[in-house]
Amino acid sequence: MSTSERKQPVLDPPTERGQRTRQKLLDAAEAVFGERFFENASITEITQRAGVAQGTFYVYFPDKKAVFVELVRDLSRNLRRSIALATAGIADRLEYERAGFRAFFDYIYRHRNLYRIVRQAEFVENELYHWYYRSWAESYVAGLQPAMEANQIQRMDPEVLAYCLMGIGDFLGMRWVLWNEEGLPDRVFEELMAFVERGMAPVTAGAARRQ
């Protein structure tokens, strides 16, 4: 007799017990998606790992994709927060970049499974994947543009630069963080930062690039 539709999955469970169950499902999903990838991950396995019955899944999520999306959104939010924290108060853009990269590699090392999930998004929910990188690119642009105007870094199309930097982060992360299950070695970090800094540093007036 209530006005609510039947079976509207619970986004924010009222009871504390519900909160816990929902979180258990999210954690299990993160693990399973990270290991098996979206298509091979089964709700059955997620609920088993969460220690709940199959049907319980649908109490909290409308379908399989919904958890996936939520996980990507979570990662995005948290990664942003981590980077914001790490770069807070840094005025110089090159220093900022260095701190940002460091925070990025640290974060994905600590959340390898989540990071694997983002990468899959391209083939699971293309919209989401675009949104993810587009919004990162926007943030980059918002930070890079002023830095160019202030001559902190070389002037160039900031979006192109953004994708260059993201590409570098992604591939180095893949190679050293995901493939080796260790964090990015300091040595590698210094090497790549040197490359990035040379690429970003403003070409000072008289300095010809090459003969």
Place this chain on the structure above:
Amino acid sequence: MSTSERKQPVLDPPTERGQRTRQKLLDAAEAVFGERFFENASITEITQRAGVAQGTFYVYFPDKKAVFVELVRDLSRNLRRSIALATAGIADRLEYERAGFRAFFDYIYRHRNLYRIVRQAEFVENELYHWYYRSWAESYVAGLQPAMEANQIQRMDPEVLAYCLMGIGDFLGMRWVLWNEEGLPDRVFEELMAFVERGMAPVTAGAARRQ
């Protein structure tokens, strides 16, 4: 007297008709994998597009993964050839890099579906994906090392540089070639090459990076 394997699909069909059918299947698979991604691509759709019966697929391939692998291998081979052609005879590594990038973007533009397939490989056949990038990295290293010794480019860990360059190519390709279905605009190409060249160019003796 051997235990004799049971049924092995035809790799190189003896008759010309067989050759044609096999090729039709490869072409259809390329299209379907590119559009739907591996997991959502069905053998049914592949054979329908190829205009053959379902069973025919298994005359030429043991399973779905096998076509996929073959397509990735093909792309790898052909892309290599394209780049080799485009860079033949170029002695200077920065020029070489420019020609190589150009050829890369042109190639993936012309074979967008195949390129989408390579990207999926991470989630379909991890081994293959590793192999793909590891072997590219090796090629890079083989070319970069001598260039560093000859002071054509800045000395640094060549493998790190390789992954930086691949990351840049991948992300720019994703953003401008795959998302917009146009080729990479010249303007963007020039921007990214400028970045790459600044990053790779040797830091000449007296040139301080920044004040």
Place this chain on the structure above:
Amino acid sequence: MSTSERKQPVLDPPTERGQRTRQKLLDAAEAVFGERFFENASITEITQRAGVAQGTFYVYFPDKKAVFVELVRDLSRNLRRSIALATAGIADRLEYERAGFRAFFDYIYRHRNLYRIVRQAEFVENELYHWYYRSWAESYVAGLQPAMEANQIQRMDPEVLAYCLMGIGDFLGMRWVLWNEEGLPDRVFEELMAFVERGMAPVTAGAARRQ
């Protein structure tokens, strides 16, 4: 933290409804295997007869072979119980043998389909088939040996005798119980028992076998 097996069918359903469904499937399988034989029996037909959806089968059994095995095991257990009951308290081995044979023929007459299933086991799951006869043979030996020592029956290799008796039971069962769909006629039973008894009876001291 375990790698967690993926989906294991329900062996002992917690709810009564589940119990019923599982049993319906077993019954249907018994009928279908008995009529069509393992290879020509389809899951589809089994579920149809059980009045459930195809997928339901896999809720309770991992695959076709699993039901088959369970049916053979069931028959073995129940047949044993029947014979034990029929022979309880019989001290003389020849009398015991007569009661055992009688129980055997009665049982397989009442469970003709199950008995047909055991016979197929040789070609479906050889291990199981061996297990089935080996364990019967062991039981035989355990009973025959003491009887020989007590001079109730002729001394001979008890395992050979076991297989002789099983062969006789099997072939008479095949000819009169399976081929004619009637039970073994009393007349036939008496004939075969007479043969068996002559074969098993101890050769009394002075009795020459033949002139």
Place this chain on the structure above:
Amino acid sequence: MSTSERKQPVLDPPTERGQRTRQKLLDAAEAVFGERFFENASITEITQRAGVAQGTFYVYFPDKKAVFVELVRDLSRNLRRSIALATAGIADRLEYERAGFRAFFDYIYRHRNLYRIVRQAEFVENELYHWYYRSWAESYVAGLQPAMEANQIQRMDPEVLAYCLMGIGDFLGMRWVLWNEEGLPDRVFEELMAFVERGMAPVTAGAARRQ
């Protein structure tokens, strides 16, 4: 323009080459059916082992079952011949039985695959299986009846006796010839023959079976 229907498989190939091919197929089929059983045996494997193309099979046989049937018929004929040879001229039925059993075990040892094929017949072509045992039973009866009238062996329903003997042969063959891949040990042979002889021997007038 000829009157013959299209595609009547060749039963008795005119050319010598054809004869050879047909035989190669029969031999291959015997091996494959023996190892894999009828349902799991594929024409593909048969033709591969025979070293001919798939289509060639249908030049000589109308379908898969046909070869199977032919093999069973062959075995029947040859086994008969072997036994006839081994028992030629033996007047006493008990001696005859001994020689017959010996020949039987020797034959199935030498043709284990063929023997496995007969056993499968029950589930492949029931008619054929019945025919096989019915005709053996008839032969038995034809030999046993006169022996009973001549008081060489105990009087009883000869068909029952026939099935007892066949059951014994079958189970001993299964246990010692098929499971161990050796021939039936002499010791086992003597044991079973002693049992059979006691069972068949005429109960002499005054000899009470048991007290």
Place this chain on the structure above:
DNA sequence: CATGAATGAGATTTCATTCAT
């Protein structure tokens, strides 16, 4: 809230057989 039984659409794969050459 939670459960677990049930569903059924759909996917992959196998293989005896046909047919054009």
Place this chain on the structure above:
DNA sequence: AATGAATGAAATCTCATTCAT
């Protein structure tokens, strides 16, 4: 006589999702 490409029906199995309790 022989080949090998092609077929297509049918079978097994998976799994996201629904629903009654």
